[in-house]
Amino acid sequence: MIRFILQRLFQGLIVIIAVISLTFLIVRLGPGNPFAKEREMPEYVRQNLEKLYGLDQPLHVQLGRNLWNFATLDLPVSYRLKGWTVGDIIAQGFPVSFTVGGCAFLIAIGIGIPAGALAAVRAGQFQDRATMLVATLGICVPSLVLGPLISLCFGLKLQWFNAGGWYDADDWVLPSVTLGLISAAAVARLTRGGLRETLAADHIRTARAKGLSESVIIMRHAFRLACLPLLNYLGPLAAGLISGSFVTETVFQLPGLGRHFISSALHKDFTLAMGLAAFFAVLIVGFNLLVDILQAWLNPRIRLTEK
Amino acid sequence: MMPASSSTSAPGPWRAAWQRLQRQRTAMIALSGLAFITLICVIGSLLYQESQSAQNLQAVMLPPSLDHWMGTDNLGRDVFQRVLCGGGVSLLVGIVATAVAMGIGLAYGLVSGLGGGRVDGLMMRIVDILYGFPFMAFVILLTVVFERSLTLLFVAIGAVEWLTTARVVRAQVLALKNLEFVLAARACGAGTFHILWRHMIPNVLGQVIIYASLTVPNIMLLEAVLSFLGLGVQPPASSWGSLIQEGAANMETSPWLLIFPGGFFIATLLTLNLLGDALRDALDPKSTQQT
Numbered sequence: 001m002i003r004f005i006l007q008r009l010f011q012g013l014i015v016i017i018a019v020i021s022l023t024f025l026i027v028r029l030g031p032g033n034p035f036a037k038e039r040e041m042p043e044y045v046r047q048n049l050e051k052l053y054g055l056d057q058p059l060h061v062q063l064g065r066n067l068w069n070f071a072t073l074d075l076p077v078s079y080r081l082k083g084w085t086v087g088d089i090i091a092q093g094f095p096v097s098f099t100v101g102g103c104a105f106l107i108a109i110g111i112g113i114p115a116g117a118l119a120a121v122r123a124g125q126f127q128d129r130a131t132m133l134v135a136t137l138g139i140c141v142p143s144l145v146l147g148p149l150i151s152l153c154f155g156l157k158l159q160w161f162n163a164g165g166w167y168d169a170d171d172w173v174l175p176s177v178t179l180g181l182i183s184a185a186a187v188a189r190l191t192r193g194g195l196r197e198t199l200a201a202d203h204i205r206t207a208r209a210k211g212l213s214e215s216v217i218i219m220r221h222a223f224r225l226a227c228l229p230l231l232n233y234l235g236p237l238a239a240g241l242i243s244g245s246f247v248t249e250t251v252f253q254l255p256g257l258g259r260h261f262i263s264s265a266l267h268k269d270f271t272l273a274m275g276l277a278a279f280f281a282v283l284i285v286g287f288n289l290l291v292d293i294l295q296a297w298l299n300p301r302i303r304l305t306e307k
Numbered sequence: 308m309m310p311a312s313s314s315t316s317a318p319g320p321w322r323a324a325w326q327r328l329q330r331q332r333t334a335m336i337a338l339s340g341l342a343f344i345t346l347i348c349v350i351g352s353l354l355y356q357e358s359q360s361a362q363n364l365q366a367v368m369l370p371p372s373l374d375h376w377m378g379t380d381n382l383g384r385d386v387f388q389r390v391l392c393g394g395g396v397s398l399l400v401g402i403v404a405t406a407v408a409m410g411i412g413l414a415y416g417l418v419s420g421l422g423g424g425r426v427d428g429l430m431m432r433i434v435d436i437l438y439g440f441p442f443m444a445f446v447i448l449l450t451v452v453f454e455r456s457l458t459l460l461f462v463a464i465g466a467v468e469w470l471t472t473a474r475v476v477r478a479q480v481l482a483l484k485n486l487e488f489v490l491a492a493r494a495c496g497a498g499t500f501h502i503l504w505r506h507m508i509p510n511v512l513g514q515v516i517i518y519a520s521l522t523v524p525n526i527m528l529l530e531a532v533l534s535f536l537g538l539g540v541q542p543p544a545s546s547w548g549s550l551i552q553e554g555a556a557n558m559e560t561s562p563w564l565l566i567f568p569g570g571f572f573i574a575t576l577l578t579l580n581l582l583g584d585a586l587r588d589a590l591d592p593k594s595t596q597q598t
Binding site (some may be wrong): 011012014015018019022023026027136137139140141142144145147148149152156243246247250251261262265266268273276277280281284285288 | 435436438439440441443444445447448449451452524528531532535536537538548551552554555558559562565569572573576577580581
């Protein structure tokens, strides 16, 4: 098990190095320059700027220095937001994204798992058809349509919440609901699929034959196994939600990481874009590792063979 | 002895799949809906290519009426024409980018599966690593660094959506590689290319089609997100994503600007998803036996 985790950690390290190197290469080899402004810049100013940011050195030296900076957590200064390091911006934006994304994740599993379980238990009956109809509709309503509609309905018309911005303590509600409902639809479909497959398995038939009650069978015997395919989806989902949604943060004008990334990309603020991409990769790697460990814990077959 | 006529009465695998598909009522409704949307978008794109961007400042922000079925926008452009032309762009991106992604995935999976051994291990390790990438961030960076165009969208989106196809194809190839009919072909002296073309590709195509039908809505969604953020299709051209963005900006005063493109987009995603599920049942004999 420890060897397995170390292996995964090593793989994650490669992912992060690859992400930093690739962003660096896309940005440096592509056309465009962060200092290209409308006004013509005197040659000596440009040279000094490039020297300050180390842009005058050969490519591989720059790349190596970048990797070293990330490794020592000595994060570079943003090209555009002068005086802010990438670390400062993450420290400021991540709490916003984390609050909104974390609540969205709780909404997604809080609605999705019970709904999917109900549909699986009542397979073919009215509850199943109704839940699956709503879930199928739900995965087809993208956040770029649902977000504005929710903002219009509860923000502008009913005025229960702010339609956008990050001022009051309850500003997380509308964006979290938007993200949560959309993810809940996919979670419900996966839960139903996993649980139905498990309920047809041999060990469940044995449990039924022993005369166990239906609730014990579902909670103790079926659900653990049904979780396995679901976990593969929930890991990346949690990473994606917590690191900030590009669309939802734009619709609700939240000062989170997703919006920081878009503005950094639009303004060619490449140090910030690179730092945020690396941070996203760290989150994805971390959650994938968590999923692997949870799966090994839930599924004796993986646990025993990997030992 | 088998009667000679049995070859005509037993349908081939593709025809059998089509017959199974026809028996599913939702699938046929979804297929006709999708065909209808595609048809009017194609015809609309051809008819209104010029007039969709024609401004009429005398008729700004009009609600739907007989003259303008879906109202007009803030520059007096007809929303009906723009929704059809935007749909043409969205569908085009969905289909072409999916073809790019499936092509890369098919080639990668075939090479990896047939190569086997070290090559296979290395290629699959690369896929594992790429799965950990924050792809949305990469697509956004690509659209920012390089000049925005439809071609860039095809390439950028296609380049990130091929991973699962590659895995599926490789698994199929590994399963097929040592079956008798492939060994027999090899014993008869068939070259690798012949086996690839005559035996591998026809057998993995079903899986690729299933996966492609589920990828098209994902890619259309990705395109819509990019256009919504202003990074995809550039004005005066439009796609459903950019129309939804314009609608969201004016939704309080003119909700029809959001409702019509949004409705068309949702309907398309819904038909594609329903069709994908049905195709999976029709093309994968295992799943039909289970249900």
